[in-house]
Amino acid sequence: MGGNGKHRWKISFYHRSNSNSKMEINKHQLQQPPKEFLCPISGSLMADPVVVSSGQTFERVSVQVCRELGFSPKLEDGSRPDFSTVIANLAIKTTILHWCDSAGVEHPLPPDSGTVVKLVRALMAENQEPEIRVSERELLKGVADHPPVIFSHAETELGPRANHFYSSSSEESVVIPSTSPATPLPLTTRPSCYSSSSSSSEIVENETLTANSGPASEEEDKLVTKLKSPEVVEQEDAVISLRKLTRTKEELRVLLCTPQLLSALRPLITSKYSAVQINAVASLVNLSLDTPNKVKIVRSGFVPRLIDVLKGGSSESQEHAAGALFSLALDDENKMAIGVLGALPPLMHALLRSESERTRHDSALALYHLTLVQSNRVKLIKLNAVPTLLVLAKTGSSASRILLILCNLAVCPEGRSAMLDANAVECLVGILRANEFDSESTRENCVAALFALSHGNMRFRGLAREAKAVEVLREVEERGSERAREKARRMLQMMRGREDDEDEDDDWEGRLESGGGLSVNRYRVGLGRNIHGPNSTTF
Template sequence: MGGNGKHRWKISFRSSSSMPKQSPKEFMCPISGSLMADPVVVASGQTFERISVQVCRNLAFVPVLGDGSRPDFTVVIPNLAMKSAILNWCAASRVDRPTEPEYGSVETLVRAAMGSDGDDRFETSEKELLRAVPGNPPVMFSHAATEVNHRPNHFYSSSSEESVIAAVPATPLPLTTRPSCYSSFSSSSDEALSLAVTLDPISSEEEEILGKLKSSEVHEQEEGLILLRTITRTKEDLRVSLCTPGVLSALRLLLNSRYGVVQTNAVASVVNLSLEKPNKAKIVRSGIVPPLIDLLKGGLPESQEHAAGALFSLAIEDNNKTAIGVMGALPPLLHSLRSESERTRHDSALALYHLSLDQSNRVKLVKLGAIPTLLAMVKSGDLASRALLILCNMAASGDGRSAMLDANAVDCLVGLLRGKELDSESTQENCVAVLYLLSHGSMRFKGLAREARAVEVLREVEERGSGRAREKAKRMLQMMRGRDEEEEVDWEGVLESGALSQPRYRVGGAGKQHIHGAYSTEF
């Protein structure tokens, strides 16, 4: 292996036959030293192998890179453009596609680097995560308040966005860190039930709350949950302190309560605690996710709203994504996309968006038949923008692309663009982005795009669409013209000679090559 030979973390996970000596340096993971199979961009802008980032985060270690800088691992986004470039280079160089290195091998390597780099550790708060997000114009999301009593039907929201950092302009993917069942706004009735939360110090607050939560009396449980819910909504600085094993254990039991007030306030308290980044992994490890899934399946309507919001909030944390999928959250979240509650639908869609950033969850979603459901949502206009974001993630994997092509996604998306039925410029951008991802490495896409008469639609987007949409439309048109230009035929001469049934030849170049027809590619 060359081109990265001086890197102090260099390690080879592939045989010499599959790792060329002249691998481009930008295709190599700075930590593992191997050709990246699943490249991701971190908040500081560098690209790494996903496993390498996971190991560093699990070990709370921030390495020093070759240029003396330290990466920021608070945000991890798939680098689809880099992955496509690596796969294209492998195909052109006749090199085996890279495979993900083993976790244990990378862990050994990182631990060795930790020994030579001291005991540096890093912590990040949700505010730091938000500061790392580019300052794009906010997308408005419907938010419902977490009042103790019945909530009004008007919603308030503000959210942040993140953009996929890639070699080409990327479609903005919303990163909101507040589920729609949470709001900092409080009602007068809620304030009346705030129980005069002035307890001090924090140990006394936790002691009083735990005493009530563990009581056998239902009214004591209700008081304790109202107290916890009020504190964790109004006093953000106490959320981390109150997210203790004792509190989480009590909440896990109360989530299964048959009493509506207990059940609803317990799950709302989980939502509030989950808003702080340090709490997200603790909550998942405490065993609260299975009861949340049960509530999403058959809880009270308000409890279902909060359960969807809690799963969405927890799914933002990268280390939780696989675990939440393994515990069985994907089927009920898919079912909740059809919920009568708008809040449940919105938060379920955003939970699925974050969970579908994980490859293992994408595979599960394909097997669950999520693609037809999402395409139907796009066609009906119900949560179309959210559904398109999930489809963007699905199209980033081979299984997802195949399932989408099988489900006639190309014709569906081209039809939406042609009919101008999309409700916003960002939704149009997401629609074009899905088509762009489907076009990667797929000759089948060309045939389906021709059948859907996509060229005329893409030309219009190239001329009149937004910046990101125009760039992607231009690239797709170039891709679709590539083979046609390579096999250019003098059609006027052929028509004049009446030789339509005769063999056709490429015009220009050294020698003539036989072509079986204008559309000789088999799909």
């Protein structure tokens, strides 16, 4: 129970459903519930299981009591759960009820809160650790003996900083299917704070590490010991070593990404010591690059801490935090969890306000991957993010990536409605008319966003005509890339479709206004809104 192996606090959790035969059944004949059905704190069969931020499942009452008492118990793997967010675990609840039915056991009831309070207080007494104090003189002496390594750039490699954030080839990898309004594929799969290039000095260091390093388990033990040390200098040495190892020895990333190391690294993500925080978050970025590690990291409770860094960390730490969230969002299993844990608002704020191009770059790509999930699209729309994204698409330096996010939002009815209300058609047509693109893919993404808006939406026709989109789309059809031309052609066909059915002299808009009960003005919802004004966004 709770990692200490003691079960004397276990609450009775099952009874035979047939009370008349209760005394006749031998105890050993009763099936024991699987361990994952028991609350790690109370030890009882869970009646209302919930998932917490760090990924574990507990009885809801146990979590509430721990939060009220400010206590986080030590679990069997040595980690401590993060109770900041609670989500009902309906899957495990259903499984528990099915097990009860098959085992002839009554459905569990939530434990008495008073009993859980006594149990948690007892655990608090057992888990109390002696307070360790380090004098200022000792800290200063430690820093003098081991001066900190200061990285002058945010890249996780140790070589010189690249002068670009992504190559043109990565932009060319965008694929926009012409047969559906689906969104494009991602621009890249690695954060901008990470580069695959290596310097000559880095190669020499890599050879030294390879020659001198022992098995991964030995490296892990050494790192975990230092990461858990109360000495700040030891912590800093550990995160710098971890950053080097995970940057130069890719084969160690999966081996080092263990519950023990993640548990030791997690509190250092929000360390008040800048060098510790920067290198801890950079190490996490490196670990997150390997696919098997992505879900582990999210389930180990790193997302709330990355959000804290994104909100209030140093500029370099924020670059790495945005990069880590982008990397973690690449895994489909993580997308919903990251959104539920509250990453969307700080990512939007970083996209809008950060002075770092790298932070804005990775925040945009994180939002793109997160909005591949419908629940996150709805969250972003409710945050009133659409007007902000349109302004950024028109004036920002990350137009291509912003347009990808808008493509995702335009896929769902809520997103199309919000974008049409925010005058997206005129904005996107204006971007195409200005013809100021940093790459051909930016034009393609802009056309794709318009195409997604036009999908099954008659309101789009009126707005597109008022924005004089026909002449712009014709130019794209003549001079754009193959993918852009195809989408422009289909939009022009859609806009001409109504006229093809009637005489050329007929005014289809007039017919709609007079006969269909739909006024042209009704197509103009939100057209008067000033999307450039100071009140256009809450971020």
